[in-house]
Every structure is written in C-alpha cells, then in structure tokens.
Amino acid sequence: MTADPQAPAAAPRFGVNYTPSAGWFHHWLDFDLDAVRADLDSIAALGLDHVRVFPLWPLFQPNRTLIRPRAVEQLVALADAAGERGLDVNVDGLQGHLSSFDFQPSWITSWHRRNMFTDPDVLAGEAEYLRTLAAALADRPHFIGLTLGNETNQFSGDPHPDPDRITPAQAAAWLDRMLEACEQGAPGKFHLHCSYDAAWYLDDHPFTPAHSARQGAATTIHSWVFNGTQQRYGSDSTAVAHHAEYLIELSKAWAVDPHRPVWLQEVGAPQPHIPADRAAEFTRATVAHALDCPDLWGITWWCSHDVDRALADFPELEYSLGLLTTGREPKPAGLELAKIAGQTRAHWTPPAPRTTALAVDLPEAVTARAVCAPGGSFYEAYMRLLEVGVRPAVVLEGLAEDKNHLTARGITEVLTVEDVWSNRDAR
Structure with a gap:
C-alpha cells in the first residue's frame, strides 16, 4: 500500500494495534495462520490501512544466543498476510509489557537478573534480536519499520515493582544502540521507540520528553485517559476529549525538527472511564482533535479485537477495548473509526498552524x-x-523568543501560564 512511509501522506494513516481474537498474544504458542487471516480480514473490512503487531520476546528469543527461526518465519507470514489485505505492518520488538503483563526472557530474570538497558551481554542480545526481525522483513514493501518495544520505559523506574534503574544518559544510549540495530537490519525504514506517559508526566523518570521527541523517525504518543485524566476531570470533560491532542502538541515543544512527524500510536476507549454507550462519541472527539494537529503521521487505535473473557487476571478494562468482538463483529467505536477514516481520506485538508503557543517553563x-x-x-x-476557543501549540520557555523557531512552526503569539489565568476574564 505504501512505498515510502516517511513521505508526506495525502492524509494521516488509520490503523489498529492487532490483538488476536483467540488466545490474545499467546497465539504465538499455537500459531494458526488461517485464524490470523480471518482477523486481518475483519480489520481490513473497517477500511484501516495498517496494523502494529507484537511478537512475544521470550518466545522468539528464549536464550540470549537463540532467536528461533520458526518464530521469525511465523512473524513474516503474519506480515505477508496483512500485506495481501492492503495492510502495512509495524512490528514491535522487545515485548516487553502488554496489558499489565510483563514478558521478559529468563536470561534477564531471577538467577540471571541483569539490567536490560546497561548489561553488555544483554545489549548485544537485544540488538541482534531487533536486527534479525528487521532483516527478515526488510524486503517487504508493506513493512513500515520496527518499534523497539511496547512502552519499554516502564521497566526503567517507578511504579514498576522491580525496575532496572538507569539514568537519562543511559536511556539515550540504549535507544541509540537499539535504533541502530533496526537500521542495520532494514535500512531506511521507519524505526522508532515508544513510551507510556511517564516520559511526559513523571518527575525524575529516566526516559525524557527529549528522548521521545528527538530519537527515532517519529515521536510516538500513547494516550490513555485512565491515567488520572478521567478520574480528576470526568468523562464529559475537555481534558478527556482533548487528551491525545494535548500530548501530541506537548511533544512538539522538545522536537528539534519543527515538522517532525507525530504518531498517535495508542489510544482507546477504556471502560468504565468511557462508558460503553459513549465509546463512539469519545472516538469521534478524540480523533477529530488529533487530526487538528499539524504533522500527524497517523492514528493507531488500541486495539483490534476484545480479549476473550476465558483468559484470566487481566484488568477489567482490558477485556473490552477492541474495535471488534472476539467473534470479529465491529463495535460502535470500530464503525465510527471506519467512517472517520473514509471521510478523512476523501476530504483531507491539512490543519492550519497553531499560531498561539503556551510556554512550558522546563529545562531541556x-x-x-x-x-x-x-x-x-x-x-x-x-x-x-x-x-475559550484557542488552539494552543506548546513551546519551551527557552525558545519563546527564538524568532526562527517560532516562524518555522507558524507561531505568532506566546503565552505563559500566568497570562492564561490573568487574562481569563478578558478572553
């Protein structure tokens, strides 16, 4: 479907994080290509154009020097099946963390406990694993690129119960090495990394906004309103409807490239934070506000299919996040996203620059x-x-008087937090 994912698109991409309808990600243990094809058919029927897929790291690399050829072949088969259905493919590598469960190989846990971000032998094993996955897919025209892993930053600090402690400098070095391994395996593809919102919100977290906004081919955003947004402001609030937009625009404050692409890589409608009968409305509002952000690469919903309730111990909200049921029937949010995707492609006009910026008074x-x-x-x-009707951009306080930076982003007015509250009556 796509020759060069880095080229300007006619419209932002619309896709989904692929969660198999049977067996969840444990499906790799009993890989059934026919079942995968049926799942992909139901995704393609929504008119989406890409999937993000998740090999489980311990199953693919059970020993530091063993990357299972059969597992890699199954990943390629899944990617090819997606391509046959017009779906481009992004692959996450180091899984890592998914839906509250950790999947780490035994060679970095318990008796073999080693820091996944700094141990030299572990780094070599991780890099070879990522290089191998990338190389296996490099010649597929529908292969977008690799994401290093799903929210791997959660292993680096609180609130993880057993984190691998590192410094921001060590986090940056790890990202550089892993991204280089992806590039070695599949040169020129769209390789990147992702963090959950601790990178933007949590004091002293070793993965920083600058890491997200400067390393890799694009900035990725994972927007979840169960992070305190809905609990504090309510389901009907401005904060809930605009949370994804806020993170997209916040990320741009740290970007060196004024037009760096931003990928809304995870966003979903978690129950009960978003009531089931309002999932379509939440989808419509969230996507509309995200599409109003310049330089948006695409939106990838979490997730494709519901988790089967026969599987135990998931947080309750995880069972119902799918756009489709376990029987592959579209749900209201899925139908809404399909409609928005079609309308956007047919009538796309890039959003105007955001001329008013709010300065965030934080150091680089x-x-x-x-x-x-x-x-x-x-x-x-x-x-x-x-x-009050403003479409804010965000700029670092240190760049608030940099005319070249502001002009490149189309910013003509910079406000401080104090300005907002002192002028609220006037506005």
Whole structure:
C-alpha cells in the first residue's frame, strides 16, 4: 500500500494495534495462520490501512544466543498476510509489557537478573534480536519499520515493582544502540521507540520528553485517559476529549525538527472511564482533535479485537477495548473509526498552524515534569485555553523568543501560564 512511509501522506494513516481474537498474544504458542487471516480480514473490512503487531520476546528469543527461526518465519507470514489485505505492518520488538503483563526472557530474570538497558551481554542480545526481525522483513514493501518495544520505559523506574534503574544518559544510549540495530537490519525504514506517559508526566523518570521527541523517525504518543485524566476531570470533560491532542502538541515543544512527524500510536476507549454507550462519541472527539494537529503521521487505535473473557487476571478494562468482538463483529467505536477514516481520506485538508503557543517553563534536560500531568499548572492552563476557543501549540520557555523557531512552526503569539489565568476574564 505504501512505498515510502516517511513521505508526506495525502492524509494521516488509520490503523489498529492487532490483538488476536483467540488466545490474545499467546497465539504465538499455537500459531494458526488461517485464524490470523480471518482477523486481518475483519480489520481490513473497517477500511484501516495498517496494523502494529507484537511478537512475544521470550518466545522468539528464549536464550540470549537463540532467536528461533520458526518464530521469525511465523512473524513474516503474519506480515505477508496483512500485506495481501492492503495492510502495512509495524512490528514491535522487545515485548516487553502488554496489558499489565510483563514478558521478559529468563536470561534477564531471577538467577540471571541483569539490567536490560546497561548489561553488555544483554545489549548485544537485544540488538541482534531487533536486527534479525528487521532483516527478515526488510524486503517487504508493506513493512513500515520496527518499534523497539511496547512502552519499554516502564521497566526503567517507578511504579514498576522491580525496575532496572538507569539514568537519562543511559536511556539515550540504549535507544541509540537499539535504533541502530533496526537500521542495520532494514535500512531506511521507519524505526522508532515508544513510551507510556511517564516520559511526559513523571518527575525524575529516566526516559525524557527529549528522548521521545528527538530519537527515532517519529515521536510516538500513547494516550490513555485512565491515567488520572478521567478520574480528576470526568468523562464529559475537555481534558478527556482533548487528551491525545494535548500530548501530541506537548511533544512538539522538545522536537528539534519543527515538522517532525507525530504518531498517535495508542489510544482507546477504556471502560468504565468511557462508558460503553459513549465509546463512539469519545472516538469521534478524540480523533477529530488529533487530526487538528499539524504533522500527524497517523492514528493507531488500541486495539483490534476484545480479549476473550476465558483468559484470566487481566484488568477489567482490558477485556473490552477492541474495535471488534472476539467473534470479529465491529463495535460502535470500530464503525465510527471506519467512517472517520473514509471521510478523512476523501476530504483531507491539512490543519492550519497553531499560531498561539503556551510556554512550558522546563529545562531541556527535564527532571521535574509533574506540571504537565493531569492536575498540573501547565496542563490546566492548556485546557483552559481550549475552553475559550484557542488552539494552543506548546513551546519551551527557552525558545519563546527564538524568532526562527517560532516562524518555522507558524507561531505568532506566546503565552505563559500566568497570562492564561490573568487574562481569563478578558478572553
């Protein structure tokens, strides 16, 4: 479907994180290509154009020097089946963490406990694994590229129960090495990494906004309103409807390239935070606001199919996040996303620049960032601007008077948090 994923698209991409309808990601243990094809048929029927897929790291690399050829062949078979249905494929490597469960190989746990971000032998094994996956898919025209792993930053600090502690400099070095391994395996593809929102919101977290906004081919955003947004502001709030937009625009403050692509790689409608009868409305609002952000590469919904309730111990919200049921029938959010995707492709007009920016008073090497989190002073000022009809961009305080930077982004006015509240009556 896509020759060069880095080329400007006629419209943002619309896709889904592929969760198999039977067996969840444990399907790799009993891989059934016919079942995968049926799942992909139901995804393609929604008019989506790509999938993000998740090999389980311990199953693919059970020993540091053993990457199972059969597992890699099955991944390629899945990718080819997607391509046959007009679906491009992004592959996550180091899985890592999925839906509250950790999947790490035995050679870095318990008796073999080693830091996954700094141990030299572990780094060599991880890099070879990523290089191998990338090389296996490199010649597929429908292969977008690799994401290093799903929210691997959660292994690096609190609130993980057993984190591999590192510094921001060590996090940056790990990202550089792993991204280079992807590039060695599949040169020129769209390789990147992703973090959950601790990178933007959690003080002293070793993965920083600058890592997200400067390393890899694009900035990825994982937007979940169960992170305190819905609990604090309510399901009907501006903050819930605009949370994905906020993270997209916040990320641009740290980007060196003023037009760096941003990928909304995970967003979903979790129950009960978003009531089931309002999932379509939430989808419509979230996507509309994200599409109003310049330089959006695409939107990839979480997730394709519901988790079968025969599987135990998932957090309750994980069972119902699918756009489709386990029987592959579309749900209201799935039908809504399909409609939006079709309309967007048919009538796409890139959004105008956001001419008013809100300055975030944080240093480049940020450690304290709770002001950007739900309840924080910056977060609430941004939402206030939305409520009075402003489309805010975000700029670092240190760049607020850099005319070249502001001009490149189309910014003509910069406000501070204090300006927002002192001018609220006037606005």
